[in-house]
Amino acid sequence: MRTFFLTLSVLLMSNLATSQTQKQLLTPELLWKVGRVGIDCVSPDGKYAVYGVQRFDMEKNKSTRGLFLVDLQTFETRPLTDPAAGSASDAAFHPSGRRIGFIRDGKLCEVGLSGGAVAVVTDVEINGFRYSPDGKHVLFTQHVKFDQSPTDLYPDLPQASGRISDGLFYRHWKSWHNYKYSNIFYVRYQNGKTLGSPVNIMNEPFDSPLRPLGGMEQITWSPDSRFIVYACRKLQGTAEALSTNADLYLYELASGKTLNITEGMPGYDLDPIFSPDGRYLAWTSMEKAGYEADRTRIMLLDTRDNNRTELTEGWKFEANHPQWAADGKSLYFLSSNDFTYQIHQIGVADRKIRKVTSGQHDYTSLFVAGDRLVAARVSMTTPAEVFLVDPQTGAARALSAVTAEPWNNVAQAKVERRTVKTTDGKDMNVWLVLPPDFDAKKKYPALLYCQGGPQSAVSQFFSYRWNLQLMASQGYVVIAPCRRGMPGGPYGQEWNAAISTDWGGQAMQDLLSASDAAAKEPFVDAQRMGAVGASFGGYSVFWLAGNHNKRFKAFISHCGMFNTVSWYGTTEELFFANYDLGGAYWDSPSGAGWTKFSPHLYVKNWDTPILVMHNELDFRVPFSEGMQAFQAAQLRGIPSRLVSFPDEGHWMSKAQNSLMWQREFYRWLDAYLK
Helix, strand or coil, X not given: CHHHHHHHHHHHHHXXXXXXXXXXXXXXXXXXXXXEEEEEEECCCCCEXXXXXXXXXXXXXXXXXXXXXXXXXXXCEEECCCHHHCCCEEEEECCCCCEEEEEECCEEEEEECCCCCEEEEECCCCCEEEECCCCCEEXXXXXXXXXXXXXXXXXXXXXXXXXXXXXXXXXXXXXXXXXXXXXXXXXXXXXXXXXXXXXXXXXXXXXXXXXXCCCHHHEEECCCCCEEEEEECCCCHHHHHCCCCXXXXXXXXXXXXXXXXXXXXXXXXXXXXXXXXXXXXXXXECCCCCCCCCCCEEEEEECCCCEEEECCXXXXXXXXXXXXXXXXCEEEEEEECCCCEEEEEEECCCCCEEECCCCCCEEEEEEEECCEEEEEEEECXXXXXEEEECCCCCCEEECCCCCXXXXXXXXXXXXXXXXXXCCCCCEEEEEEEECCCCCCCCCEEEEXXXXXXXXXXXXXXXXCCCCHHHHHHCCCEEEEECCCCCCCCCCCHHHHHCCCCCCCCHHHHHHHHHHHHHHCCCCEEEEEEEEEEECHHHHHHXXXXXXXXCCCCEEEEECCCCCHHHHHCCCCCHHHHHHHHCCCCCCCCCCHHHHCCCHHHHHHHCCCCEEEEEECCCCCCCHHXXXXXXXXXXXXXXXXXXXXXXXXXXCCCCHHHHHHHHHHHHHHHHHHHC
């Protein structure tokens, strides 16, 4: 009998090992087969949630997005729209809860809870919308032309392609100014149709939401449908390029009057949301002028006496995506105070903050559904899915399994934490991502992942380009340090703010400390280490290339800053450059940002193969930065390659371009590290 059980045990272990080895290693091609999940809305009664799934057709080089309804009582899920009929986005429940509006082909459409026939509400082309709580109006955003184009000035030259600019912000992120601005309209609505002529509540050459990254979270109705509150930076040209001063404006439908309710607050004021009873308006606010990475606070306006207060005063971490609890006595928000983004709750009366969730994952979006929460969750090794969260216990139940195929057949990397001492004696969190089927007795090549931002977190994020699981699946140990300049650590905003005006200082030493600590791990081959990164991470790679003292054998920089002076003269959001580099180079020519921290100053030390990847529509870090770096490497005789994309901006967006990017990424690393 004992022999039988031993045989059975061996057989079971063998089957388990076989099932593990049968799992696929993640590849770039496989990553692009994964459906991308995002929550759109929750029904007014908290019984349903709608999420969207975006899927890519690599052959057609495009994507489609379908909507799905999940019953939060029975957990039954059913499709609402057919992606073959067109992509559906920005879903929102009608106040009755019986219909769901969404945008397809730029038009406002509606569908019932059972899916099926889709009705077009209006033929007007829109960018976003919101139903009024009483169901009598719908607001929408639309681009309106205010500025004269060259062909308006010279109608006899209709084929002229020239542009005329009298101020900065003539281009932004990846788009040239097109003489149009996003304005907000409202129109009467009844029984699935709009009635009468829309009213433009702005009618001025400013944008709401803020372009290019703002969405409908920047616009809201008051619960009584009397007011619309919206975020807008009412500046133009050079003044807009120098300022983060976005304010909240309250528009009254009855009188047509507009009031600036955040006047005197010089930073970003965004994401307004009324309490269920309408007494309070909450929003996120940054205190400092021109500082785009300041701590986000939750502010409260008491509409009874117009008193403004900071609800999160004393909380040294960021507070994002506030959502009112159903009873209006507290708000939920997302924050990282241990390098993972978790759900928190704060009381309006006592202002006590409670951490609702925990674990090695990030919550990335949040909606209140009655006495429960609906949220999207990711980790470094798992793509987004939708979860139902108990706010009392933090327990979470998966509501979607969109990524199960093919993700359940992907061999998982292992993520571990390390604490590394920095050169100034601080404790720094470092993530190690280990290859699937990791064997501690083996030696692996390693990659130092340099995060961009520079003030963005290395949390449990999941990226479809900078995917750490994908890097590990190619046989690399990934070192991801939470260096100076990131939110989420025990030091709070102090750690986050430390990088400003010190780009090439302690933050770079932090990166070297992390790589040096990893090099001592018995499973890391210190002779086969590379460094990779994008944006400020690309800057970091360029800086390391001239200061690494032969630690690395290969570099990859994507859209990185190479020469701080030329970058300052060509980037568009000058408020960022001014704050982080301490002002213009002509005002402080001896400043460290220009004389010490610019990577181009250290090209004489370059001795390591480098791949430069840059996109021609990148206006945040213009293409000339990548050209300069590649040209310097070539003239220095450094093995180097330039991979560029004429139709991409700061990020990769097109499917085939992205796949080519990933193939070139690993082709370079494998050539020099394997």
